Amino acid sequence: MSEDTASSARPDRIVTAAVLLIGNEILSGRTKDANLGYIAQRCTELGIRLIEARVVADDEAAIVEAVNALRARVNYLFTTGGIGPTHDDITADCIAKAVGRPLIEHPEARALLDAHYGDKINPARLRMARTPEGAALIENPVSTAPGFRIENVHVLAGIPTIMQAMFESLAPGLVGGAPLLSRALEVDLPESVIAGVLTDAQAAFAETLDIGSYPFARGGGFGVSVVLRSTDGDTLQRGLDTVANGLRGLGGTVEERV
Structure with missing residues (x-):
């Protein structure tokens, strides 16, 4: 799917996104990912539905395959990680291969790095100026080295503080659909x-309401959190009333949680 260029919301349609987390350190457990949750929350706030997330190693074939599979299905693909100065930072190379563009030294990125590092610029730091030909830069107000955007793929840093700053520089230009209320x-x-009550309620509201159930254990007791989501507030309220009444009919104590 191609990326939209307008910055206003589109409440008449569903806008989707996926996240690709890149890095051996995530898969090894040495690094605890903090990026997926942030992107998911911000996408929800922007009216963008995150429909898939993957984690892949620093492996060219795996990254290229995942990028092409995901970008074909969604309006926005966000990748994190692998755009630093070391030999295993291969994300730029892989994105270029996935979109069929040559990898170049982006002149604006080179200028930013030259200004930031001065006479301390070196070949390793210049790796962070590489992008596919035709890419637009994503501002990095934390440490200068930019991310980049090509077609509907947005390439962000792996360090959470930098990734968040990059995402926020993108956010005003992302086109959302109707916000998903919950x-x-x-x-x-x-x-x-309670399974029967939830099944009947989901059938009654078909595709206008999404109902999920999540068991919990708390204070020696057990129960279920039922989360309802819809883009329409009236539908959401009617669904909430339907489910609450059904659960009370089973003898349950029901409380709404924020």
Whole structure:
């Protein structure tokens, strides 16, 4: 899918995104990812539905395959990691291969790095100026070295503070659809007891409402959090009332949670 260029929301349609987390350090457990949650929350706030996330190693074939699979399905693909100065930072190379563009030293990125490092610029730091031909830079107000955007692929840093700053520089230009609203209920009954109520409610509201159930254990007791999501506030309220009434009919104590 191609990227939109307008910056206003499009409440008449669904806008989707995916996230590709790149790095051996995530898969080894040495680095605990903090980027997926941030992007997911910000996408929701912007009216963009995150529909998939993947983690891949620093492996060219794996990255290229994942980029091409994901970018074909969504309006926005966000990648994190692999754009630093070391030999295993191969994301720029892989994105160039995925989109069929030559990898170049971006003149604006080179100028930024020259100004930032001065006479301390070296070949390793210049690796951070490489982008596919035709890419637009993504501002990095934290440490200067930019991310980049090519077609609907947005390439961000892996360090959370830098990734967040890059994402926020992008946010005003991202085109969202109708914001996805959510409400949550908690009930002191097991999933096996309430499954029928949820199934019937989901069928009644078809594709206008999404209902999910998430068991919890708390204070020695068990229960289920039921989360309802819709782009329409009236539908969401009607769905909430339907589910709450059904759960109370089973003898459960039901509370709405923020």
